[in-house]
Amino acid sequence: AQSVAQPEDQVNVAEGNPLTVKCTYSVSGNPYLFWYVQYPNRGLQFLLKYITGDNLVKGSYGFEAEFNKSQTSFHLKKPSALVSDSALYFCAVRATGGSYIPTFGRGTSLIVHP
Amino acid sequence: DTGVSQDPRHKITKRGQNVTFRCDPISEHNRLYWYRQTLGQGPEFLTYFQNEAQLEKSRLLSDRFSAERPKGSFSTLEIQRTEQGDSAMYLCASSRDGNEQFFGPGTRLTVL
Numbered sequence: 001a002q003s004v005a006q007p008e009d010q011v012n013v014a015e016g017n018p019l020t021v022k023c024t025y026s027v028s029g030n031p032y033l034f035w036y037v038q039y040p041n042r043g044l045q046f047l048l049k050y051i052t053g054d055n056l057v058k059g060s061y062g063f064e065a066e067f068n069k070s071q072t073s074f075h076l077k078k079p080s081a082l083v084s085d086s087a088l089y090f091c092a093v094r095a096t097g098g099s100y101i102p103t104f105g106r107g108t109s110l111i112v113h114p
Numbered sequence: 115d116t117g118v119s120q121d122p123r124h125k126i127t128k129r130g131q132n133v134t135f136r137c138d139p140i141s142e143h144n145r146l147y148w149y150r151q152t153l154g155q156g157p158e159f160l161t162y163f164q165n166e167a168q169l170e171k172s173r174l175l176s177d178r179f180s181a182e183r184p185k186g187s188f189s190t191l192e193i194q195r196t197e198q199g200d201s202a203m204y205l206c207a208s209s210r211d212g213n214e215q216f217f218g219p220g221t222r223l224t225v226l
Binding site for chain 2 (some may be wrong): 023042043046090099100101107
């Protein structure tokens with residue numbers, strides 16, 4: 001079985017400050033990890049993924065995520081938040097070598113205050 | 115790349131009626147996924163196709179739910195005898211390699 005936990009329903013940050021959205025996972029074997037963003041009344045958009053290689057992954061809109069195998073985490077980060085980053089963020093995991101079916105977390109609402 | 119499209123965007127129906135949703139994936143993507151999303155939750159996997167083959171359907175919510183992808187291009191999701199608990203956003207996504215997925219805007223179903 002595979003699962004994802006996003007422990008924070010909401011993250012508040014001031015514009016210009018760094019932001020972190022947390023994600024931990026559980027999977028048999030090695031994980032493939034993903035972050036998606038959902039703006040109001042829009043579909044989910046792919047942000048970044050970890051498949052293999054460097055633990056620090058860079059993605060769209062200046063976001064990055066760090067894969068930590070020992071802590072089974074894949075936190076999303078950005079050095080300087082923008083008001084336009086306010087959205088719902090979803091972490092997802094699937095096992096390598098298994099079915100191509102990801103499991104999504106419940107989502108974290110990011111609110112960036114001007 | 116014209117993106118994933120879904121039709122209709124909104125559907126209001128009465129309990130007991132059948133509904134069908136359509137998804138057109140990105141043309142070169144061979145994998146197509148259906149999810150359900152309710153308020154405050156992430157996408158919940160329903161079923162997926164590789165080309166025209168439905169590789170996983172055990173997670174369809176009940177035998178009232180069915181999906182097809184007859185020619186490996188567009189797909190339909192049908193819900194028979196709708197119930198109020200079926201009210202949700204139904205998402206479609208496609209993928210070229212089974213990794214990152216590209217989502218459509220969703221179909222919002224309201225069952226009265």
